[in-house]
Structure formats: C-alpha cells, structure tokens
Amino acid sequence: MCGIVGYVGKEKAQDFLISGLKRLEYRGYDSAGIVTLGEDGKDTLVRAKGKIVNLEDKLKHNKTADRVGIGHTRWATHGEPSEKNAHPHRAGDLFLVHNGIIENYKELKKELSDHKFESETDSEVLAALINSFYEDGKYPLVNAVVQALKLVKGTYGIAVVSKKNPNEVVVARSGSPLVIGVGHDETLIASDASALLGHTKQAIYLNDGEVATVTANSVDIKTLNAEPVSAKVEKIETNLAAIQKGGYEHFLLKEIMEQPDSLTETLRGRVNLEEGIVHLGGPGIPEAELRKIKHLVIVGCGTAYHAGLLASYYIEKFTPGITIETVIASEYRYRQAYVPEDSVALIVSQSGETADTLACLREIKKRGVRTVGIVNAIGSTIAREVDGGTYVHVGPEISVASTKAFTSQVIAMVMFGLTIAQAKGVKHSILKPYVTEIARLPEEIGKTLKESEKAVKDIVKKYADYEHGIYLGRDTAYPTAMEGALKLKEIAYVDANAYAFGELKHGPLALIDDRFFEFALLNKGELYDKAVSNVQEVLARGGHIIAVTNVEKFDLAVESVIKISSDIELFMPLLMNLVSQLFAYYMTIAKGYDVDQPRNLAKSVTVE
Numbered sequence: 001m002c003g004i005v006g007y008v009g010k011e012k013a014q015d016f017l018i019s020g021l022k023r024l025e026y027r028g029y030d031s032a033g034i035v036t037l038g039e040d041g042k043d044t045l046v047r048a049k050g051k052i053v054n055l056e057d058k059l060k061h062n063k064t065a066d067r068v069g070i071g072h073t074r075w076a077t078h079g080e081p082s083e084k085n086a087h088p089h090r091a092g093d094l095f096l097v098h099n100g101i102i103e104n105y106k107e108l109k110k111e112l113s114d115h116k117f118e119s120e121t122d123s124e125v126l127a128a129l130i131n132s133f134y135e136d137g138k139y140p141l142v143n144a145v146v147q148a149l150k151l152v153k154g155t156y157g158i159a160v161v162s163k164k165n166p167n168e169v170v171v172a173r174s175g176s177p178l179v180i181g182v183g184h185d186e187t188l189i190a191s192d193a194s195a196l197l198g199h200t201k202q203a204i205y206l207n208d209g210e211v212a213t214v215t216a217n218s219v220d221i222k223t224l225n226a227e228p229v230s231a232k233v234e235k236i237e238t239n240l241a242a243i244q245k246g247g248y249e250h251f252l253l254k255e256i257m258e259q260p261d262s263l264t265e266t267l268r269g270r271v272n273l274e275e276g277i278v279h280l281g282g283p284g285i286p287e288a289e290l291r292k293i294k295h296l297v298i299v300g301c302g303t304a305y306h307a308g309l310l311a312s313y314y315i316e317k318f319t320p321g322i323t324i325e326t327v328i329a330s331e332y333r334y335r336q337a338y339v340p341e342d343s344v345a346l347i348v349s350q351s352g353e354t355a356d357t358l359a360c361l362r363e364i365k366k367r368g369v370r371t372v373g374i375v376n377a378i379g380s381t382i383a384r385e386v387d388g389g390t391y392v393h394v395g396p397e398i399s400v401a402s403t404k405a406f407t408s409q410v411i412a413m414v415m416f417g418l419t420i421a422q423a424k425g426v427k428h429s430i431l432k433p434y435v436t437e438i439a440r441l442p443e444e445i446g447k448t449l450k451e452s453e454k455a456v457k458d459i460v461k462k463y464a465d466y467e468h469g470i471y472l473g474r475d476t477a478y479p480t481a482m483e484g485a486l487k488l489k490e491i492a493y494v495d496a497n498a499y500a501f502g503e504l505k506h507g508p509l510a511l512i513d514d515r516f517f518e519f520a521l522l523n524k525g526e527l528y529d530k531a532v533s534n535v536q537e538v539l540a541r542g543g544h545i546i547a548v549t550n551v552e553k554f555d556l557a558v559e560s561v562i563k564i565s566s567d568i569e570l571f572m573p574l575l576m577n578l579v580s581q582l583f584a585y586y587m588t589i590a591k592g593y594d595v596d597q598p599r600n601l602a603k604s605v606t607v608e
C-alpha cells in the first residue's frame with residue numbers, strides 16, 4: 001500500500017526519492033510523485049499516474065540538484081488514481097505526503113474554506129489543515145503539524161516540507177509505519193526500511209503518537225504532547241541481496257523457490273530432533289501457564305488467515321482440551337466475541353503492519369488476553385506491540401502474493417502448538433512424528449518444487465484460458481485449497497473458490513461445466529476414499545479435474561494429474577500448496593499479467 005520516502009542531506013534528493021520509491025513499488029500503488037525544494041525558494045513538484053517509469057519520464061525535464069524532498073506512491077482510497085490525486089499535496093508553502101486515512105476529513109474540510117482544493121483526497125485536507133496553523137505564523141513547522149494532528153481522527157504516516165525552511169522534513173505517525181535512516185550528513189525517511197538499504201543500516205522506528213523534525217544531521221523526536229523522546233537507533237538486519245531478484249524473472253518465483261531456505265531459517269535453533277521436541281523462546285510464556293491454556297484465537301488477513309486455519313487443524317489433532325478459533329481480523333475487530341479465560345491470541349502477519357490485524361491485537365490486549373505474534377517483518381508495529389512472539393524469519397517477501405511466509409507461518413504456529421502440548425504432557429509418541437516431519441520439510445519442499453515445476457508448466461497450457469476454478473480438499477487439505485484459490489485469484493485473476501469436498505453436494509456441484517476446472521488435493525489418509533467418491537461425482541458431471549496427489553497408484557480417470565513422490569504424510573498439504581503456488585505463477589505468465597504487482601492489490605494493507 002502507499003509508500004513514503006524523504007531526504008535531507010548533501011546529495012541530490014531526487015536520486016534517493018526515485019530509488020526509494022522503486023523499492024516500495026512491491027507494496028502496490030497506482031500513482032506516484034515527488035517534490036524537492038531549492039534554497040532559492042523554488043519547488044519542483046512532479047506527479048504521474050501509473051508506474052514510477054511514468055514519473056521518471058516526466059522528471060527528465062525537471063531535474064534539480066535540490067537537497068531536500070519527499071515522495072510517495074499512492075494506492076487510491078479517496079478519489080481515483082490520477083495525477084491530481086497523487087501526492088505530494090501542496091498547501092501554501094508546504095507539501096505533504098500521507099499514508100493512512102483521515103476519517104474526519106469531511107468535517108475538517110468544511111472549516112478550510114480558504115484553501116482551494118485540487119484533489120478529492122483526504123490527504124490534501126490534512127495538508128491544508130497544517131497550513132492553516134502554519135500561516136498563522138506559528139513557526140516552526142513542527143508546531144503546525146502537531147496542532148493539526150491533534151484534530152485528526154484516523155491513521156497516518158506523514159512527511160511534510162516547507163519552502164520557508166528547505167533544510168528540514170517533519171514526520172509523524174499514528175498507525176502507519178515510518179522509519180528514519182541515519183546516514184553521514186544525510187537523513188532519509190521511508191515507510192519501509194527496505195527503501196533505506198544501500199544508504200544506511202542505522203534506523204529509528206517512529207512510534208505512534210510521535211513527531212520528528214529531521215535535518216541532515218539531527219533527529220528531534222517529541223510526542224504530540226511535546227514530551228521529548230530519546231531516539232533509539234536500531235540496525236536494519238535485511239541486506240540488499242534479499243530484496244533483489246537473484247536471477248529470477250519475478251520475485252514471486254524467487255520466493256516460491258527459496259522456501260527450503262526460508263523454512264530452514266524458521267526452524268533454526270527451534271527443533272531438537274534427537275529429543276523430538278521443539279523449543280520456542282519468543283512467546284515467553286512460563287511452562288505453568290502454557291499448561292493452563294484452553295483456548296487459542298488465531299487472527300490474520302488473507303494468506304495469514306489461511307495459515308492460521310491450517311495450523312488450527314494440526315494443533316487440535318495433538319493438543320487435547322484445547323479449542324481454537326481462527327478469525328478474519330477485519331471481522332473480529334468489530335465482533336463482540338467472548339474470549340474465555342486462559343486464552344492466548346496468535347496474531348499472524350507477514351508485514352506486521354496490517355491495519356485490521358493491528359486493530360484486533362489492540363482490542364484483544366485491552367481484554368487482558370495474552371498475545372503472541374507470528375510475524376515476519378522485524379521491528380514492525382505488531383511485532384513490537386505483542387506480549388511475545390515468534391518471528392518466522394523468511395526474509396523480505398516482495399511479491400504481493402504471499403508464498404514463503406505462508407509455509408513458515410503454518411510451521412511456526414504448529415511449533416507453538418507443540419510447545420503447549422509438550423507442557424501439557426502430551427505423549428511423546430504423539431508429538432514426535434510432527435517434529436520429525438517438520439525437520440525434514442525443507443529438503444522435501446526442495447524436492448517437490450523441482451519435481452512439480454515441469455509438470456505444472458505442462459498442464460498450464462491446457463488451462464490458461466479458463467476463468468473459473470474450484471479448489472477442493474478435505475481436512476488439512478481444505479485450508480490449503482483455500483490458499484491455492486486465493487493465489488490464483490490474486491495474480492491470475494481467475495475466479496477461483498475453495499470448498500471442502502464434503503460441501504460439494506450442498507451447492508458448488510451445480511457449477512460444474514466446461515467453463516470450470518477443479519483443482520483437487522487428494523492426499524493419502526483416512527479421508528482419502530471419501531474424497532475419491534467426491535471426485536467421482538464431479539467426473540460423472542463432466543468436470544475438468546486437475547488432481548494433485550501423493551497416491552502412487554492413482555488410477556482415477558481425471559483430466560490432469562500432478563504427482564508428489566515425497567513420503568511426507570502429516571504435512572503433505574504444505575507440499576501440495578507448492579504445486580498451487582507454481583500453478584498460479586505459470587497461469588499468470590500464460591495470461592500475461594503482472595506477477596509481482598497484481599492490479600488493485602497491495603502487499604501491506606495499512607488502511608482499514
């Protein structure tokens with residue numbers, strides 16, 4: 001979703017602003033813009049609809065050597081994607097870029113009749129509001145920003161510059177991330193630390209309710225109530241290689257293929273194969289309290305929600321006396337759900353910034369429930385606000401569609417479940433097979449990816465023109481089917497839905513015709529025969545079935561088969577999901593769509 005960059009220092013600001021915005025492209029956007037300010041009081045504002053290359057084209061005629069500026073990639077919320085709605089927004093002598101949503105912008109706008117609004121955005125209202133205080137002569141700029149923010153309801157990460165003082169940038173945050181990069185005689189600003197790499201590894205993460213005045217050599221942070229905050233400089237752990245394509249054509253394929261390594265990172269130091277136990281330090285829950293846990297609430301959005309759902313199927317298999325509710329964050333935050341005593345909430349998020357998930361976390365904490373994060377982005381808001389947590393450590397995930405994070409989120413949650421089961425004294429013989437398979441998974445994932453890529457490429461030719469698909473599975477293969485369908489929807493724009501096999505007769509069977517294909521996950525196990533009966537029902541109605549299976553002697557007369565030869569049993573659905581990921585990828589290539597930045601979507605959804 002929207003991205004912010006800013007620069008003040010000794011170099012040409014435009015260079016960093018453009019390279020920084022390019023790093024944030026993966027988050028999803030539909031227009032972009034930058035402004036730089038010269039010592040002579042001149043501003044250079046350039047904005048363009050569409051991709052950053054359009055902005056670069058325009059910049060060819062607007063090059064400056066200005067040493068301060070701000071930039072933005074916009075993901076439309078209020079007003080269509082267009083040049084006039086793109087940020088930065090101007091009000092008087094100042095310019096503003098904004099991530100988030102100003103909820104009371106209509107009321108505020110009524111009071112700002114002096115300003116001639118040029119856009120339909122809520123963000124321009126904030127620019128005008130700041131300017132209304134600034135024009136009163138209440139210099140410095142930060143004072144005007146603070147006065148305006150005190151009137152604002154909603155979420156924001158902002159950066160503001162003024163022609164009156166082209167040596168500083170004022171930034172503030174509430175609910176939308178902002179990082180300040182500390183360099184040599186230069187200070188950089190970004191909504192995501194990855195934009196800073198190559199310039200500095202020293203970062204200050206702003207907290208909600210803080211505002212900072214940034215110059216080339218100083219960072220002065222205060223709360224909105226004018227209390228001084230001492231800046232904590234942290235090291236950015238990611239490196240440049242991790243955010244580059246590494247020889248792959250798309251980030252998505254790179255991220256699918258690196259799962260053997262990313263899962264290895266998730267497991268590092270956490271699995272004791274000899275004893276058949278797992279050890280997670282992060283949640284920090286004493287053993288006596290682990291023993292008392294009776295209920296888990298798992299909260300997430302999109303892929304993170306599916307990961308939670310799949311993990312719940314596993315955890316309830318080996319942890320007696322525990323109930324698990326996996327919920328969609330955007331719903332749960334407004335439900336009046338009863339959370340029983342001795343509950344723990346798992347907050348699942350790759351980015352650690354998803355607005356609805358964060359809101360749930362805060363709501364749940366208010367009720368006194370212990371929260372545990374299952375997060376990837378280190379230092380993200382969710383990671384900082386949970387009571388304890390387990391980082392999945394898959395490295396940056398750049399492609400909008402989440403792949404490697406899913407696999408590791410599932411396993412991290414299963415390991416948390418195992419930690420509870422170990423504390424509750426569940427028999428070793430029940431838990432050990434899970435631990436053994438978890439340890440084997442990275443290698444088996446590697447083999448399965450190798451084995452299935454060609455098979456997937458071959459069958460995609462047959463299905464590239466389809467616009468409808470149904471994903472089917474039972475038990476642990478059902479949430480896996482949901483995730484497979486989501487991948488195909490997100491990037492190949494195929495109207496794909498998922499059903500539990502048992503639900504077929506209750507509606508979806510009516511859909512079966514030549515416009516649909518059925519992606520059937522058929523893993524060995526006690527429910528295999530029942531799933532086969534369901535497949536027969538589809539076949540009898542002329543279905544176009546793609547079966548993904550680990551059954552050696554698979555003899556159903558389906559249209560296409562992709563075999564998985566691994567002897568993994570419990571986590572077979574995770575291997576099947578690799579096939580779904582590859583299928584979505586190659587379908588998207590065949591259809592000619594943008595793999596890494598699908599239309600209308602954002603990597604990190606920081607607005608409600």
Ligand code: G6P
Pocket residue numbers: 301302303304348349350351352353354357400401402601602603604605
């Ligand atoms: C967006 C992304 C999805 C992701 C979801 C939750 O919709 O496009 O890939 O699953 O947000 O994101 P999170 O960062 O909280 O896991």
